[in-house]
Amino acid sequence: MLSPLVQQTVKKKLSYFSQEEDKDIGKIYKFDKIQSLQSEEVYAIQNIGHATLLIQTPGFNILTDPVFHELNKLLYPAKTKSHISIQKLPKIDVIVISHNHRDHMDKGSLQEILRYHQKEGWPEPKVFVPMGDKKSLESFGFSQVTKVEWYTKISVTNEAKKTVNFISIPADHRSGRFGIDHHKSLVIGWIINPQQEDVIFKFSGDTRPLTDKNQKATDAVLWNEVENKKTNSKKSNKDVKLPDIICFEPSGPNYTRCDMDITHQSTSYSALLKFTEAKNLSEFSEKHHSEFLEKMQTVMIHHNKFELGPDRLNEGLFVLKKLLKYLDLNKEELDEELVKQKRKLEQDLDKEKLKEGTSFALRPIIAILCKQTSLLIHAKDFIINEIKKVTEKLESIDKEQVKECIIKNTIFPKIGERLNDKQVIHSTFNVENVQKYNGKNKPSTHDVQNNIQL
Numbered sequence: 042m043l044s045p046l047v048q049q050t051v052k053k054k055l056s057y058f059s060q061e062e063d064k065d066i067g068k069i070y071k072f073d074k075i076q077s078l079q080s081e082e083v084y085a086i087q088n089i090g091h092a093t094l095l096i097q098t099p100g101f102n103i104l105t106d107p108v109f110h111e112l113n114k115l116l117y118p119a120k121t122k123s124h125i126s127i128q129k130l131p132k133i134d135v136i137v138i139s140h141n142h143r144d145h146m147d148k149g150s151l152q153e154i155l156r157y158h159q160k161e162g163w164p165e166p167k168v169f170v171p172m173g174d175k176k177s178l179e180s181f182g183f184s185q186v187t188k189v190e191w192y193t194k195i196s197v198t199n200e201a202k203k204t205v206n207f208i209s210i211p212a213d214h215r216s217g218r219f220g221i222d223h224h225k226s227l228v229i230g231w232i233i234n235p236q237q238e239d240v241i242f243k244f245s246g247d248t249r250p251l252t253d254k255n256q257k258a259t260d261a262v263l264w265n266e267v268e269n270k271k272t273n274s275k276k277s278n279k280d281v282k283l284p285d286i287i288c289f290e291p292s293g294p295n296y297t298r299c300d301m302d303i304t305h306q307s308t309s310y311s312a313l314l315k316f317t318e319a320k321n322l323s324e325f326s327e328k329h330h331s332e333f334l335e336k337m338q339t340v341m342i343h344h345n346k347f348e349l350g351p352d353r354l355n356e357g358l359f360v361l362k363k364l365l366k367y368l369d370l371n372k373e374e375l376d377e378e379l380v381k382q383k384r385k386l387e388q389d390l391d392k393e394k395l396k397e398g399t400s401f402a403l404r405p406i407i408a409i410l411c412k413q414t415s416l417l418i419h420a421k422d423f424i425i426n427e428i429k430k431v432t433e434k435l436e437s438i439d440k441e442q443v444k445e446c447i448i449k450n451t452i453f454p455k456i457g458e459r460l461n462d463k464q465v466i467h468s469t470f471n472v473e474n475v476q477k478y479n480g481k482n483k484p485s486t487h488d489v490q491n492n493i494q495l
Contacts, residue, residue, distance in 0.1 A: 051398030054417055057120045059353045060476060069121055069345065069354065073459035075129050083462040084240045086287065088454040090123035091346040092145055094289060095130070096242060098235040100201030104136045104166070105231075105244050105289070106145040107154060117144050118348045124457030127153045133166040134199050137207065139246025140216045140228040141174050144347055151181050169195060169207055173216070173226025191229060192262065196236075206234040206269075208262050211255040212248035214304050230259075234266040240285040240462065241266055245311075247291055247343060249304050260321035279327040283336045285462065290314060291343035292357035292453070294350040296415035298423045299386075301350060308341065308357035309364045309424040312451050313431045315339055316443065320435055330435075338465055340452045351416050358453060362475040364424050368444040375425055382422035386413040394418055448472065 053059055062068040078085055078097045087095040092106040109123045133154065138146050151168075158165055167185045168178050175188040187195060189209040198204040209229045217223040233242040243263065251259065263286070267273065273281045290311035294301050301307070306314075319333040344357050367375060385391070394417045395407050413420075432440060452468045454460060460468065 048398040051395070051417065055351075057348050057353050062354050063120075069456055070124065071455040071458040072124065073457055075125055075131065076459075077131065079461070083238055083285075084235070084287075085459055085461045086340065086454075086465070087124075087459040088342070088456055089125065090121065090456045092139070092246060092289075092291075092343050093123065094244070094342065096233065097131075098203070098205070098238050098240070100203040101135075101199060101205055101235060102131050102133050103205070103233060104130070104133045104154075106139055106246065107136060107150045108144055108147040109150040109153070110147060112143050112147065112347075119346055120348050120354070121346050121456055123346070127157050130154070130157070132158065132161070132163045135197055135205070135207065136166050136168045137231050137233070137244065138168065138170045138174065138178075139212060139230060139244070140171060140214060141177065141218050141226055142216065142247070143218060145247060146170075146174070146177070146218075148177075148181055151178070151183070155182050164200075167197060169209075169231075171209070171216070171227035171229045177218075189229065190227065192258070204236045206232075206236060206266060208232040208234070208266065210243075210259045210262055211251055212246055213251055213255070214247050214249065232259075232262050232266055234270070236269075236271055238284075239270075239272070239282075240287060243286070243288045245288070245290050245306075247304075248306060249302065250306055250310055250314075256317060257321050260318050261325060263318070264322050264325040277327075281326065281328075283328070283332060285466065286333070286337045287465065288315065288318075288337060288339050289342050290339050292341035293344055293360070294352045295356055295360050295423075296351045296419055297413060298415070298420070299413050300411075302423070305343075307423055307427070308344075308360040309427050311341065312339060312361055312364060312447050313427055313443070315446070315450065316431050316435055316438065330438075334446055334450070338450050338452060338468075340454060340465075345456060351414075351419075355453075358475050360421075360424065361447070361451065361453075361470065362472050363421050364428070365444055365447065365472050367425055367428055368440045368447075375428070379422055379425045382420050382425065385418050385420040386422070389413075391416055391418045 078099055085097045089095060091108055093108050094105045096103040109127055111119050165185050168183050169187050169189060170178055172188050172190050175186050178186045191209055191211050194206060194208045196204055196206050210232055212228045212230045214228040215223055216226045216228050230246045231244045268281060270284060291306050292308045292311060294305055295307050315337045319330040322333045323330040341357055345354055391414045392407055392410060396404060448470050451470045
């Protein structure tokens, strides 16, 4: 309705598909088939979309925050589709839920999963939910529902004699499904430890940065599970063998940061978090933090499906590219850039840019927008602040080491992409392939996140 009143350049920048990625599905999807774990694979992860992941270990299948359907078009406008239908899923042993927002706990998807298992004659999946959500899941038809508080541990051994530990960990976010039930149920993440396998998963779900106290407690849980691996039985700390540590972290929403910071981690924070975790883990053990960094991979989730705030498709790629660029700056240059980015907010440059790109008739609407918006001009001061916090904590790691580790250990899987253990370990972030919003004739983002070398 307002389209004739807005310049084409502004419309393009406000579009979720600001680079017309919807016209090239290869920039969004990688339609890998759902398949059983192969004999040579230790584990596999598959990005179904948003925070929905299929995690496979030998003889055991786990599903996180299942959402396969379109949700409310006003509150949760889906811009992309989930990969595969529920009828293509393998038998699911356990479903874990982080919180009850509709983009993480979808009634229709969960009920269809249950009907599918009944049709196939499979056992009903066990469902682990935060305290306050058990009745909802039971009303959806599930009978194998367990509610948990923070730091609750559940061990599950299935008919294949495979045991997996599930430990609930803190998250800092809002809950609520109806607009009037905020904070009536808990919000959590999960540590998932297949006891017989050489891997541990951390699923953060949806959270803002944790307090130092809760972050240390979470890392203590992680270290305890590393120690209790069957392969580490009766070993001293220095002799403990470290498994792969796969951390599923939210990639935003990133903007507008002053609004999102109270409920959501930014992409840059999620990428830098591994350094804080490695430092904490080294304090619990007799190992150097570099040993943990070598085994940790950050897999970005919670993006590229729903239009949440001004974030556009692949917003996380742009944030991470800027993070890596800032890591090349010295202290003086970084301080200058911080002042520049803050000035964007202080001078309300976003509103000025909106006025330039729209007709006079829209000026009253622009005038009532809240301060420090990031619709057209994205202030990136938060990235610099997060760099400063991490580098101050880790005195023995310089910014070049941080940069190298982020490139090596950060993955943005496309919707539908399946990665096994070897592919996860050998994935790298190729910053040269990240196109600018207004870039022309630049390389495609088709394979930006994973240059697989096997």
